[in-house]
Amino acid sequence: MTLSRYFSRLFVVRFLAVLFALCALVELLEMLDAVRHLVGTNAGLRNVLVFSALRLPLAMEQLFLLAVLIGGTLTFRALAQSNAMTVLRSAGMSPYRLLASLLPLTVVLAATYYGIVDWGAPAAERSFADWGQTVSAQDEEDEPEAQGTVWLRYEGEIVSVEKVTADGLGLVGLTRYLRSPNGMLSGRITAASAAYAGGVWHLRDAEVLTLSGGTPTVAHRPELNWTDGPKPANFEELALPTRRMQSVKSREVLNGQWAGIAAAAHYRTLMQRSYSAPFLPFLMLLLATPALVGDGRRSSARGMAVAVSLGLLFLVAAGFLSSMSEAGALPPVIAIWTAPLAFAALGFSLLLHDEE
Numbered sequence: 584m585t586l587s588r589y590f591s592r593l594f595v596v597r598f599l600a601v602l603f604a605l606c607a608l609v610e611l612l613e614m615l616d617a618v619r620h621l622v623g624t625n626a627g628l629r630n631v632l633v634f635s636a637l638r639l640p641l642a643m644e645q646l647f648l649l650a651v652l653i654g655g656t657l658t659f660r661a662l663a664q665s666n667a668m669t670v671l672r673s674a675g676m677s678p679y680r681l682l683a684s685l686l687p688l689t690v691v692l693a694a695t696y697y698g699i700v701d702w703g704a705p706a707a708e709r710s711f712a713d714w715g716q717t718v719s720a721q722d723e724e725d726e727p728e729a730q731g732t733v734w735l736r737y738e739g740e741i742v743s744v745e746k747v748t749a750d751g752l753g754l755v756g757l758t759r760y761l762r763s764p765n766g767m768l769s770g771r772i773t774a775a776s777a778a779y780a781g782g783v784w785h786l787r788d789a790e791v792l793t794l795s796g797g798t799p800t801v802a803h804r805p806e807l808n809w810t811d812g813p814k815p816a817n818f819e820e821l822a823l824p825t826r827r828m829q830s831v832k833s834r835e836v837l838n839g840q841w842a843g844i845a846a847a848a849h850y851r852t853l854m855q856r857s858y859s860a861p862f863l864p865f866l867m868l869l870l871a872t873p874a875l876v877g878d879g880r881r882s883s884a885r886g887m888a889v890a891v892s893l894g895l896l897f898l899v900a901a902g903f904l905s906s907m908s909e910a911g912a913l914p915p916v917i918a919i920w921t922a923p924l925a926f927a928a929l930g931f932s933l934l935l936h937d938e939e
Contacts, residue, residue, distance in 0.1 A: 784810075
């Protein structure tokens with residue numbers, strides 16, 4: 584237990600130093616890019632603080648694994664350079680036991696990273712997008728960006744909306760493309776506007792086109808109810824879409840309980856990415872173990888270079904396969920889990936080889 588606390592303390596100090604240094608650098612670069620909105624005529628220190636707070640979870644999501652890798656590599660290199668690992672080996676402690684002693688800390692890292700990926704980052708991105716609307720176009724020469732047409736899928740229908748009001752309770756230029764069970768177009772409903780009241784969407788000045796028997800029929804309705812349409816909060820989110828989403832919300836989109844604007848492969852990829860997140864901190868520590876090899880400066884530096892190279896290669900491979908999954912080129916389960924399993928096998932094989 585004493586050794587476990589000692590190793591954990593060595594790692595935590597280096598991990599936190601690396602993580603916050605990288606996050607500070609990334610936030611500084613992003614802040615320089617957005618400096619005109621942050622220090623505009625109506626902005627000030629408050630905007631800078633809000634910007635930093637909302638971007639921090641996003642930066643942590645991107646840099647957490649890299650910080651685990653570098654922090655673990657620095658910790659293992661310090662043990663190798665001080666000959667502490669040689670003493671531990673002579674006392675019967677192998678690198679396997681060293682990793683096992685870090686297991687309680689790894690569980691904390693896994694829970695933290697899962698929380699960031701599945702909850703913290705999506706919530707921060709949504710809050711940042713909403714806040715960004717309030718600070719955009721602060722300068723007189725800026726023109727407000729026009730809202731683009733929102734396209735979505737919901738319960739087998741394809742829906743387009745030209746404009747969504749700020750509270751999501753009003754729609755302008757609504758078009759519903761109805762489809763048969765086999766996916767063929769069976770009709771179309773257009774409305775000049777729609778308002779949500781009493782749990783129902785009330786479509787005004789609607790035109791109903793029905794395709795049946797090869798002859799299209801058109802009917803005009805001054806008002807038409809849409810009882811099973813998406814909730815106003817759903818339209819409000821879709822009007823300002825974000826890339827990240829909680830796994831629970833992604834599952835709702837796939838089950839037809841929440842409308843989405845992306846392909847099904849995107850939401851399946853997000854779900855698998857969240858499921859794999861708890862295993863990745865341990866993998867990065869495993870890939871950092873080559874830094875334990877050797878007891879001199881040259882050998883420990885070589886091991887450190889191998890560890891960092893393996894970790895970076897994993898991050899690149901995982902990112903590439905994730906992009907392939909979102910594009911529909913690979914099944915999400917295979918794309919998301921291939922890199923972790925392959926590099927875990929490689930890490931264990933290198934550890935076994937070093938032991939021999």
